[in-house]
Amino acid sequence: MTSLNHSAEKKANDAHLLRLVTSVVQSAGMALKQSFSADNRPKDREDIAKKIASIDVISLDILRKSLSVALPHAQWVEDEEGTGTLPAGEWWVTDPVEGAINFIHGLQDWGITVTLVRDNEIVLTAVHLPMSDDTYTALRGEGAWLNDRRLQTSTKTHLNAAMVGTGQAMPNESDDTYRRMGMSLVAMLKAALVVHVSVPATLQLIQVAAGSQDIFWQYSQVRSGLLAGALLVSEAGGEVTDLQGAPWHLGSNSFLASTSSLVEQAAAVLTSIT
Missing domain, CATH: 3.40.190.80 (D-Maltodextrin-Binding Protein; domain 2)
Structure with missing residues (x-):
């Protein structure tokens, strides 16, 4: 197989993987939405930690189950607050409830993110916002999208x-x-x-x-x-x-x-x- 064919095959595989990741974050979002209440009000720091842990588990169970099958050799970043470069190879970097602090206070600004990193290069990502049912996706070299609309940054100059x-x-x-x-x-x-x-x-x-x-x-x-x-x-x-x-x-x-x-x-x- 030529390097050109190999590159095309990898791109096609990544595009297929992004479609699967998109479906997975949407499934996690549906499960989390059932647990959401606008009346949520945590009492203190201890209660905040417990509530965040309880919703993380709901989402993470769905993400792990599907992504581990989709890419069995990929490793998983366990620390949501981790920083710095990653060892070589493929890594899933997720936030099972991004904006969990908002979720547990009854605010709608939260979502689920899944990103694949390959040898410290970001390959693909999906961000799902269950409360608006919007999904943002991007594949390296192929553009960024909100649902079926291609995204473009602003044209301001000042x-x-x-x-x-x-x-x-x-x-x-x-x-x-x-x-x-x-x-x-x-x-x-x-x-x-x-x-x-x-x-x-x-x-x-x-x-x-x-x-x-x-x-x-x-x-x-x-x-x-x-x-x-x-x-x-x-x-x-x-x-x-x-x-x-x-x-x-x-x-x-x-x-x-x-x-x-x-x-x-x-x-x-x-x-x-x-």
Whole structure:
């Protein structure tokens, strides 16, 4: 088999795998939706942890069962808050309930994400939002989609007209991270049109991919919260870099996703913060 044929076969296999992953995240979403209530109100940190664990199990059981059959040799990232590069090979990186903190507070901003990483390159991803029944998908080199509509980042060229956003990667981050987040908010409030602060990151990144938000940045890195959005934005025509403007990778310690025409302007604002 020639290298060209092998590449075409791998691409076809990945496309087939993405269709299966899409079906799996939708199935997990259906199961989770049955457990969702707008009246959810956790009592304290202990109750929050218990409620998140209980819904994670529902989703993770469905994801593991199907994905382990679909790609038996692929390894599984166990730590949802893990950072940095992965060992060689194929890895499933999932967040069984992305935005679980919203779910258990009766808020609708949550979903399920599954991403395949091959030798530290993001290959494919699916993000399903059960409350709106929307599914975002991307395959490296083949574009990004919302259901059956191809996504395209915005065409804005001036930061002062931009919708921008950031958020926490996780609770209990370092004092230095909080300091830089605060300073970056002030800087962007002055430079951009509107600043949005929320979790999870993926729900802002899908909007960057769709062109309804222009920029997202984050000072810390949690793999499961960034990989899906990174591929969606890049396949929708945007750019994903670190805050210095260098190409982003799994080992980067900062993150910037933007429509291409605003990357330099955003990086100029954010690199001034030390």
